[in-house]
């Protein structure tokens with residue numbers, strides 16, 4: 001469904017962030033993108049929806065070649081890509097409901113959304129999604145009155161009301177505590193499974209990536225150096241991605257993990273959360 005070939009990004013500063021990345025993400029696959037700071041993870045995600053303009057290469061989503069689109073066609077195709085951001089990107093003074101409905105902007109047009117006249121079907125869908133993400137009693141609350149976890153749930157509902165084919169998720173748990181981080185990752189993965197959505201999730205926390213993603217791709221200095229299942233992410237693989245470190249000293253069996261009934265994707269987990 002998402003196909004990336006020969007993707008290069010050189011910023012005007014001369015930084016070569018991506019060096020010919022090739023990657024295919026099939027329909028419905030939840031993929032975690034890991035790698036050290038500066039590896040090019042955000043750049044890769046942002047090239048897909050062309051928030052960052054690729055220098056070279058080809059990106060296609062289904063039948064649409066995203067890298068060949070003019071601005072009007074790109075706007076249409078962006079509806080198919082739900083974006084979830086680290087910093088939530090909510091409009092603080094608007095209500096939860098209005099923030100979720102803003103995800104329909106690409107469909108209803110500027111004036112209708114400016115005047116807050118959304119079709120009833122959109123409002124019903126927003127209520128349904130708020131219920132699904134556990135915020136049905138918060139519809140009228142202002143965004144600036146929410147906790148970080150609640151904000152991210154609004155961000156997820158806003159991405160989903162677009163009715164996308166793929167979620168592009170940039171550090172969804174960076175500002176959240178460990179338990180809330182798990183809840184958010186679990187919610188994203190459950191929703192992908194329910195709706196048959198693919199997802200590319202840029203995440204620093206290796207343990208979370210192993211716990212929830214079906215596939216892990218490791219970037220280092222703009223190149224893919226690992227592509228495999230969570231179980232294949234061994235100490236050697238971590239060294240390839242992040243460099244030398246005594247990874248074995250900090251891994252343990254998944255069976256030792258407490259409480260949450262998470263999908264058993266991982267064969268091991270770091271004792272402490274491996275956030276790089």
Ligand SMILES: Nc1ncnc2c1ncn2[C@@H]1O[C@H](COP(=O)(O)OP(=O)(O)OP(=O)(O)O)[C@@H](O)[C@H]1O
Nearest residue numbers: 011012013015017036037038039040041042043044
């Ligand atoms: N707007 C920009 N202008 C110039 N260089 C940039 C810009 N954005 C990123 N870079 C450079 O591109 C490279 C990749 O950055 P990117 O933010 O994609 O990495 P990342 O893996 O997401 O890092 P982090 O995990 O720290 O967010 C880095 O060398 C960075 O300095």
